[in-house]
Amino acid sequence: TLIDLVFVPQPHDRKLYDVIGKDGSTVFSEGYCPLPNKDHGAYLWGTASPFYDSHGNIVGAIECTRDISQRKQADKDLRIAKERFRKAFDASPAIMAVSEVADGRYLYVNDQFIQALGFSRDELIGISALELNIWSNPQERLQMIAILIQHGSVRNHLAHIRVKNGNIRIGLLSVEKIEFDGKQRLLVAMNDITELKETEELLRRSEERFAKAFYSASYAMTITDYTTGCHIIVNDSFLKLTGFERKEVIGYSDVELKFWLNFDTREQILRMLHKHGIVQNYDVLFKTKSGAVRNAHFSAVLIELDGDQRLLITIDDITEQKQMQQEVSRLERLNLIGQMAAGIGHEIRNPMTSVRGFLQILGSKSELVAYQSWFDLMIGELDRANSIITEYLSLAKNKPVEFSRLCLNNILETISPLINADALNGDKNVEWHLQKVPKISLDSEEIKQLVLNLVRNGLEAMTAGGTLTITTYIDGPDTILAVQDHGEGITMEVLEKLGTPFVSTKETGTGLGLPCCYAIAARHQATIDVETGPNGTTFRVRFKTEGT
Known part of the structure; x- marks a missing residue:
């Protein structure tokens, strides 16, 4: 016991205690003691103090013990x-x-x-x-x-x-x-x-650069939902190209906007995206808000925006480029035909003139008066053939022309009675809107032929009661002649071949009227623009005013 240590502090006894010490004559210790009939023991803290007799001899000791198990566990x-x-x-x-x-x-x-x-x-x-x-x-x-x-x-x-x-x-x-x-x-x-x-800052700068590039791009750009096709963001170039306002586009799909000329174009694009993940410079035809058809290179790539899959789309309008390519090709064909006509025209016209002369002589003989209608028919057909040769010759770019400084309005006024008469015969109307325009270098006869061809095409495109509008005005450095009909418009198949020789939608047409117009415009260093839709077609001949 602890009391024993008061009297005989043996090392063997000290091993029984975890802690043992002495404060003066008082001994204190701490140790673990198994408990009888228990599977655990207890930590005890004890002190033993000696009793002394009158002579200072230890005659006994008092021991105090307490259970410190909880404190030990807490420690x-x-x-x-x-x-x-x-x-x-x-x-x-x-x-x-x-x-x-x-x-x-x-x-x-x-x-x-x-x-x-x-x-x-x-x-x-x-x-x-x-x-x-x-x-x-x-x-x-x-x-x-x-x-x-x-x-x-x-x-x-x-x-x-x-x-x-x-x-x-x-x-x-x-x-x-x-x-x-x-x-x-x-x-x-x-x-x-x-x-x-730093990553957030890089991302912010990247998004800022993207936003600047997106909104300032000269070509049309939009971000759409991959699943629904609804527009989420569009840039100003997109609005300018399509003619829509921003509120008319955001939240609406291309299908709802009737954007595609062919309904299955979007499905073809989605199939390419699913297969390759990207579409680059795919030729498409789309319609603007006014219904005008434009040609474009369409590109799209899948991106993630706000945790959702989106399509980043760019639309590069190549309508003018296509028209220029077609114009160059068409002019080359026109010139070739004109050169061929110039080569053989003289040889054909000489015998035709001789035949016409003999037919007139025969028609004047009294004994052949019964065949006068036949002679007239043959002379008429010869004249028609001669006019076709004239049209062929007008296709040549090196055809001689006589330029003079003339006012376009004056030329139109000289042929206005003929135009009004043609319209009246078809129960149609002509409106004239001739604004003040300057004198420019023109060949009067060629301009008359150009105008008559455009006017007759416009009149034939309309049903009875339709109105043809002829307008002249100044647009920047150019003088414009516009001929607008209110027919059903020109189909894409015909529009792509417009101005090509021998292409005609008329049963008796030669397909040389519009090619002649393009050839005349080329000799005048003018251009012809066509705008067509379901509500009609407008041909604009653009003459250069400055430097002429």
Whole structure:
């Protein structure tokens, strides 16, 4: 027993106790004692004090024992908790420190703190953040202290921290009051978000560059929903090209806008996207708000926007380019035909003139008067053949012309009675809108032929009661002649071949009327633009005003 140690403190007896000591003559000890009939024991704390007689001799001792099992368990739990805290603290990927409440001096820092800030442990322990001058923005420190005083803790406070080499790191700072080594301390944890912020900034700049490129692009661009095809964002070039307002497009699909000339175009594009993930410079035909048909190179690529799949679409309008290519090809064919006609025209016309003359002589003889109608028919057919040869000859680009400075309106006024008469015969109307235009270099006879061909085509395109409009006006440096009908428009198949020799939709047409118009325009260094739709067609002949 513990009393025995008062009298004979043997080493063998000391081994029975976890803790043993002496305070003066009093012996104290701590040890584990098995309990009878139990599968566990108890931790006991005991003291033994000696009794002395009048001569100072030990005659006895008094022993006091108490069960400290609960305290021992609490000590054990606390030790385990501290060990867990230190392991979690040291292993944490966050920048962590324990500091004094009063002055902020660091008591303990983890390895991540040392690695991130570049200081050694000796340079940190016992020094405050203020002394280290790690706050890049002192105002952020004052705001953090104010939050800590008001709420008792801090959550994700943005802080710019200066590390040892002078670089600035950005972090989200959290502070909690804890008990550490028996005293109240501050647990400081910071999540370094410098790379995240840099990535966000790069993303912001990238999105800004994309937005600038998207909205300032000269070609039409739109972002649509991959599933529904509804437009989410469109640039100004898209609106300018299609003629729609932004509110008429956003939230609507191409199908609802009747954008595609052919209904299955979008399905073909989606199949290509599904197979290849991208569409590049696919030739498409689309309709503007006014119904005008345009030709374009269509490109699309799948992108992710706000977590959803979208289509980034670019539409490069190549209508004018296509028209130019067709114009060059058509003019080359016209010139070839004109050169051939010029080569053989003389040889054909001479015998035709001789035949016509003899037919006139025969028709004047009294004994052949019964055949006069036949002679007239043959002479008429010869004249018709001669006019066709004349049209052939007009196709040649080197056909001689006589230019004079003339007013386009004056030429139109000279043939207006003929045009009005043609319209009246077909129960149709002609409206004239001749604005003041300057004199330009023109061949009067060729311009008459050009106008009559355009007018007759327009009249034939309309039903009875239709109105043809002839307009002249100035557009910048150009003088414009416009002939507008209100027919059903020109189909795409015909429009692509417009101006090609021998292409005609009329049963008795030669297909040379419009080619002659294009040839005449070319000799006048003019161009012909065509705008067609379900409500009619407009031919605009654009003459250069300046320098003529």
